[in-house]
Amino acid sequence: MEEPAVRVVDLRRTFTVPEREAGLRAAVGSLFRRRHREVRAVDGISFDIAPGEIVGFLGPNGAGKTTTLKMLAGLLHPTGGEARVLGEVPSRRRPGYLRRMSLVMGNRNQLHWDLPAADSFELNRAIYQIPWPDFRRNRAELVELLELGDLVTKPVRNLSLGERMKVELAAALLHGPRVLFLDEPTLGLDITMQRRIRAFVADYNRRYSASVLLTSHYMADVEALCKRVIVIDRGRIRFDGDLATLATDVAAYKELGVTIEGDADLGDLGEVIAREGDRVTLRVPKSQAPLVTARLLAEHTVLDLTVEDPPIDDVIELLFKRGDDR
Numbered sequence: 001m002e003e004p005a006v007r008v009v010d011l012r013r014t015f016t017v018p019e020r021e022a023g024l025r026a027a028v029g030s031l032f033r034r035r036h037r038e039v040r041a042v043d044g045i046s047f048d049i050a051p052g053e054i055v056g057f058l059g060p061n062g063a064g065k066t067t068t069l070k071m072l073a074g075l076l077h078p079t080g081g082e083a084r085v086l087g088e089v090p091s092r093r094r095p096g097y098l099r100r101m102s103l104v105m106g107n108r109n110q111l112h113w114d115l116p117a118a119d120s121f122e123l124n125r126a127i128y129q130i131p132w133p134d135f136r137r138n139r140a141e142l143v144e145l146l147e148l149g150d151l152v153t154k155p156v157r158n159l160s161l162g163e164r165m166k167v168e169l170a171a172a173l174l175h176g177p178r179v180l181f182l183d184e185p186t187l188g189l190d191i192t193m194q195r196r197i198r199a200f201v202a203d204y205n206r207r208y209s210a211s212v213l214l215t216s217h218y219m220a221d222v223e224a225l226c227k228r229v230i231v232i233d234r235g236r237i238r239f240d241g242d243l244a245t246l247a248t249d250v251a252a253y254k255e256l257g258v259t260i261e262g263d264a265d266l267g268d269l270g271e272v273i274a275r276e277g278d279r280v281t282l283r284v285p286k287s288q289a290p291l292v293t294a295r296l297l298a299e300h301t302v303l304d305l306t307v308e309d310p311p312i313d314d315v316i317e318l319l320f321k322r323g324d325d326r
């Protein structure tokens with residue numbers, strides 16, 4: 001069997017944070033004795049990512065996504081467990097490893113603010129020791145794929161958020177990494193730019209068989225790019241599998257969208273969750289969906305009918321709620 005590109009086994013990271021009660025008295029007291037609390041940001045997670053696979057990494061704020069990506073990129077030492085990327089231990093930060101992976105953070109500027117991106121590209125060429133022919137070829141490809149044009153000659157601070165993200169991506173990929181960690185690469189971008197970045201990631205993955213672990217709060221990114229998702233909450237994995245089966249595994253209901261001739265409440269058939277014009281959306285237990293469909297067809301003149309899994313955002317929310325009940 002092929003070696004996984006990423007292997008994570010019982011990975012953990014704990015942060016020790018000072019704890020302080022509110023008020024002046026507590027503030028003065030904390031000068032003398034500090035109480036600390038442990039935050040288990042990543043609490044024993046395990047997964048593999050195959051070469052060429054794109055995996056969505058989802059979870060609410062504070063779930064442990066960025067901490068995981070930082071450990072995989074070698075920026076943070078794990079407190080326990082093991083991570084291997086391309087057969088290397090990331091925290092050792094061996095140059096041979098750094099030259100084969102990249103971490104891109106949508107909310108962090110990695111390029112020099114006052115310089116044109118072209119200068120930062122040159123700097124990266126030196127840092128990553130990219131041979132000149134490779135550098136020229138990669139740069140030309142990225143300029144074309146990301147439609148950078150003359151953006152690379154303008155100081156980064158003069159670029160729009162979307163333009164900056166494109167040059168950030170180019171800078172991070174100049175050395176042709178085989179593993180990409182993308183943390184909210186489309187954060188704050190408009191729909192068109194989100195689409196362009198998405199198409200680019202898909203293309204890069206295809207061209208180079210690169211493995212990608214992607215976090216995004218935009219489900220459209222995940223639906224467009226990831227067949228498989230890992231859902232994490234409070235440092236633990238809640239789901240790891242096909243995006244297509246997430247709804248089937250987690251949500252025990254279907255949504256029926258129906259348009260019928262004439263007026264009818266339809267509340268006797270299931271929970272009415274939306275009414276738009278003459279279209280009604282019903283939520284029904286999965287096991288009863290065939291029966292309800294049959295009744296609709298028998299008792300009404302149905303003009304249009306769809307039976308769907310609930311929207312993926314709702315399914316994930318349900319998953320987190322279930323986690324809360326534990």
Ligand SMILES: Nc1ncnc2c1ncn2[C@@H]1O[C@H](COP(=O)(O)OP(=O)(O)OP(=O)(O)O)[C@@H](O)[C@H]1O
Pocket residue numbers: 015016017039040041059060061062063064065066067068
């Ligand atoms: N350097 C740090 N020191 C102390 N606590 C930290 C540190 N970094 C992260 N944490 C805590 O670890 C937990 C996980 O944070 P992390 O940034 O990994 O979450 P996330 O899933 O990336 O969230 P978001 O979607 O908001 O970016 C949070 O409770 C956070 O406050």
